[in-house]
Amino acid sequence: MQDIQRVKAIVLIEQKIALTKYEAAEYSNIGINKIEAMLREPNCPFVLYVGPNKKLVKRKEFEEFIRTSLVI
Numbered sequence: 001m002q003d004i005q006r007v008k009a010i011v012l013i014e015q016k017i018a019l020t021k022y023e024a025a026e027y028s029n030i031g032i033n034k035i036e037a038m039l040r041e042p043n044c045p046f047v048l049y050v051g052p053n054k055k056l057v058k059r060k061e062f063e064e065f066i067r068t069s070l071v072i
Helices: 021-028 032-040 059-068
Strands: 047-050 054-058
Touching (some): 021 059, 054 059
């Protein structure tokens, strides 16, 4: 039998709906600690909870937040 290698599909960040905090930091050039602090804010418009502990960043809402903010 031949070994079947799984090929992981590479998806561009611009095509993703939700980003990890590391992807969001790389995408926006904002530090990971600052993004974590923003995700902890009450009523954060771009946080997506996956279970009790994991947080993702909604890309479109995050882009809009950055676009309308003068200071982060």
